[in-house]
Amino acid sequence: MQSRDYYSRKLNELKSRHSGNPDRERWRRETLAPWNQKTGYGGKEYRNSSEIPIHEIYTPGDLPPDYDKKELGLPGEYPFTRGIYPNMYRGKLWTMRMFSGFGTPEDTNRRLKYLISHGESGLSIAFDMPTLYGYDCDNPRADGEIGRCGVNISSLKDMETLFRGIDLSKISTSMTINAPAAVLTAMYVAIAKKQKVPLDSISGTVQADILKEYIAQKEWMYPPEAHIRIIRDMMTYCSVNLPKWNYISISGYHIREAGSSAAQELAFTLADGFYYIDLGMKAGLPVEKFAPRLSFFFNSSIDFFEEIAKMRAARRIWATVLKEKYDVNDPRSLLMRFHTQTSGYTLTWQQPINNIIRTTIEAMAGVLGGTQSLHTNSYDEAWALPSEEAVKIALRTQQIIAEESGIPATIDPLGGSYYVEWLTNQMEEKAYEYFDRIEKMGGMLEAIKKGYIQKEIAATSYRRQMRIESGEEVMVGANKYQDSSEKPIGILKISKKAQDAQIARLKKVKITRDKAKVDAILGRLEDAMRDPEENLMPHYLEAVEAYCTLEEISNAGRKVFGGWKEPVIV
Amino acid sequence: MQGGKYLADGKSQSLFRDKPIKVLLAKPGIDGHDRGMFVLARAFRDAGMDVLYAGLLPTPEDVVNTAVNEDVDVVALSLLNGAHLTVFKKVMDLMKERGIDDISVVGGGTIPDHDRPKLEKMGITGNYGPGTPLKVIIDHITERAAEARQKKNRI
Numbered sequence A: 001m002q003s004r005d006y007y008s009r010k011l012n013e014l015k016s017r018h019s020g021n022p023d024r025e026r027w028r029r030e031t032l033a034p035w036n037q038k039t040g041y042g043g044k045e046y047r048n049s050s051e052i053p054i055h056e057i058y059t060p061g062d063l064p065p066d067y068d069k070k071e072l073g074l075p076g077e078y079p080f081t082r083g084i085y086p087n088m089y090r091g092k093l094w095t096m097r098m099f100s101g102f103g104t105p106e107d108t109n110r111r112l113k114y115l116i117s118h119g120e121s122g123l124s125i126a127f128d129m130p131t132l133y134g135y136d137c138d139n140p141r142a143d144g145e146i147g148r149c150g151v152n153i154s155s156l157k158d159m160e161t162l163f164r165g166i167d168l169s170k171i172s173t174s175m176t177i178n179a180p181a182a183v184l185t186a187m188y189v190a191i192a193k194k195q196k197v198p199l200d201s202i203s204g205t206v207q208a209d210i211l212k213e214y215i216a217q218k219e220w221m222y223p224p225e226a227h228i229r230i231i232r233d234m235m236t237y238c239s240v241n242l243p244k245w246n247y248i249s250i251s252g253y254h255i256r257e258a259g260s261s262a263a264q265e266l267a268f269t270l271a272d273g274f275y276y277i278d279l280g281m282k283a284g285l286p287v288e289k290f291a292p293r294l295s296f297f298f299n300s301s302i303d304f305f306e307e308i309a310k311m312r313a314a315r316r317i318w319a320t321v322l323k324e325k326y327d328v329n330d331p332r333s334l335l336m337r338f339h340t341q342t343s344g345y346t347l348t349w350q351q352p353i354n355n356i357i358r359t360t361i362e363a364m365a366g367v368l369g370g371t372q373s374l375h376t377n378s379y380d381e382a383w384a385l386p387s388e389e390a391v392k393i394a395l396r397t398q399q400i401i402a403e404e405s406g407i408p409a410t411i412d413p414l415g416g417s418y419y420v421e422w423l424t425n426q427m428e429e430k431a432y433e434y435f436d437r438i439e440k441m442g443g444m445l446e447a448i449k450k451g452y453i454q455k456e457i458a459a460t461s462y463r464r465q466m467r468i469e470s471g472e473e474v475m476v477g478a479n480k481y482q483d484s485s486e487k488p489i490g491i492l493k494i495s496k497k498a499q500d501a502q503i504a505r506l507k508k509v510k511i512t513r514d515k516a517k518v519d520a521i522l523g524r525l526e527d528a529m530r531d532p533e534e535n536l537m538p539h540y541l542e543a544v545e546a547y548c549t550l551e552e553i554s555n556a557g558r559k560v561f562g563g564w565k566e567p568v569i570v
Numbered sequence B: 001m002q003g004g005k006y007l008a009d010g011k012s013q014s015l016f017r018d019k020p021i022k023v024l025l026a027k028p029g030i031d032g033h034d035r036g037m038f039v040l041a042r043a044f045r046d047a048g049m050d051v052l053y054a055g056l057l058p059t060p061e062d063v064v065n066t067a068v069n070e071d072v073d074v075v076a077l078s079l080l081n082g083a084h085l086t087v088f089k090k091v092m093d094l095m096k097e098r099g100i101d102d103i104s105v106v107g108g109g110t111i112p113d114h115d116r117p118k119l120e121k122m123g124i125t126g127n128y129g130p131g132t133p134l135k136v137i138i139d140h141i142t143e144r145a146a147e148a149r150q151k152k153n154r155i
């Protein structure tokens, strides 16, 4: 298929799959209607987050002819609806990766080791706000914020402490870092070098998906084009030097938490993904080299079947578009690998123990959706960063699903469910509708800069809020079944001592390093930033190894690229 | 939320007849959680208020400057990042320093129960968290706006 107008043609093709369902019509007339009349049932409309109306029942008539052969397929085979690997969890369970970080690097190092000792199989680091925005702990703006939302990293010294006693060749690490992702990657490389781990064996992920920052998480330092150039530099550098590094985790999680529907999450995340494919191609990288390094990150929210359908549709769309539009044939490049996190938004402040149940349902959806790794939120999500007790229960939830529930025994057990397959198709169509609209607007970057994507999300979020206010949508314990006898729960407290300790360490770093060398390196970094043809990665590496701080490095870019003001959304 | 609701009790009617309640929504720390901000902005607007949003990462100084320049009735401070005790205080200190007493300050976000009295003591009221019905918030803003307006009308 040709690439021009691909999305609108594909959409027409998908829409032509529809035909009526005479079986259901007959059943409604002959069996359901008389029953409803007899029981006095007035009828209720069900809709999921994607505003897809849900019928009472699904039958084979809801699926196109030959659906199971043509579009469904089998695991490990194109178009991968049923899973990317032939044996899925029978071969290897998903990686249990708990998003963790608070206080000082010492605090977080202890938490990581605690989780490993309780059976966690991969690391995932949460950074504090100043780190996420490229400010050091001694910046006046960072006062009161150190270690509160994650671990504070101001220089390589902090990263060394964070990973002390953890063998980087044995465990993979995912880092939720975006605007300064290239700097943190450089720090990780510097530590691997110190630990004498060969660079072609370190595996891990930085989020680095800047498009969804402008859409949803709002962590940028520079204008979009500057960040995109840095991502390009990471792609080129890593494909040669860090072949196992996942340098972008294309994230729907944040888009969803910012208020989108499941279908919007699907559409906007994949549209971001295609943008990065274009970026890699424009940089002259062979697709087989970089596509397998792109991974995804989805939300698993509370509407069980909708989430599963979304994940199945995501795999199929990715493989299909890469093959048909981009003409990619390398089988590894077609596989959509993804991480999943249960939804924080669905977790309530009120009656927090109920959150364990919500997380269980959401985690099961992630597993049934075929995820490669999973984070489960803790019951104290709405209150604070998780306490040790709460995070342990969240990890145990995964272990119970993995080792007691029997769910992993067979691959894609919901495959063939008329409802799930129909819903998978519906999600797919909704996504192509957006791809088509976005392409007509001039592509994803344009759509974001105009604020179109953000406005779509804000509108969905507000509609949902209104349904919650009116009680039409229920949040148990919050807007229904409230309990006035509730008591506050014990939560993790972060002492201001973390801030003092971090500032003291940074002071020491600044005293002991070679200041002249630092200045020279930062000067060269600025020059490199001014030359779009230059790759910034070697400069970042040189800078972190000389103990230039995160803010000093980030400031070079602030000087050269400037900042960014978002369009008005509401 | 129906439009014009904030005048429901009729008490504050005369105060806002010529000029609706004006609110500045702001996150004065390093916090990008804006979902709740967009919800509040729309809900306040639907309730007939005039709403300003300070955007991403304003400093406490930015917030106070905007509040004064725009002559708002209420500054609605929100933080979900746990830094409210330090950062909200900076806003209050600046207001005190500049002798501003005709702007009410209301707070909210991820605020644990035990911090609420501390914020109240600084003069920040409300301090509502997740799951608070919008009506409760709008009523509170209205009440605090009425206080501010009475002070503004003094002179």
Ligand code: B12
Pocket (backbone or CB within 6 Å): A126, A127, A128, A129, A132, A148, A149, A150, A176, A216, A217, A218, A219, A253, A254, A257, A258, A343, A344, A345, A346, A347, A348, A380, A381, A382, A383, A384, A385, A386, B030, B031, B032, B033, B034, B035, B036, B037, B039, B040, B075, B076, B077, B078, B079, B080, B081, B082, B083, B106, B107, B108, B109, B110, B126, B127, B128, B129, B130, B131, B132, B133, B134, B137
């Ligand atoms: C959605 C969400 C996100 C989304 C944000 C999307 C967006 N654009 O807003 C994403 C996924 C991007 C995200 C990211 C992060 N998050 Co977050 N997030 C949440 C979550 C799950 C829900 C917040 C939300 O939007 N709720 C819905 C809205 C409508 O409600 P609300 O904002 O609470 O507002 C209501 C009330 O609080 C009140 N209110 C709020 N403000 C005000 C102000 C006034 C004046 C008044 C009167 C009322 C009021 O009124 C509203 C209506 O009832 C909370 C946990 C939770 N369940 O609350 C964590 C949470 C806030 N996040 C947290 C963290 C740590 C982060 C990160 C730092 C993680 C990291 N290390 O990378 C990043 C930072 C992002 C950034 N740039 O700031 C922590 C904060 C910890 C703390 N305070 O101790 C929380 C509590 C989760 C946790 N337990 O770890 N997050």
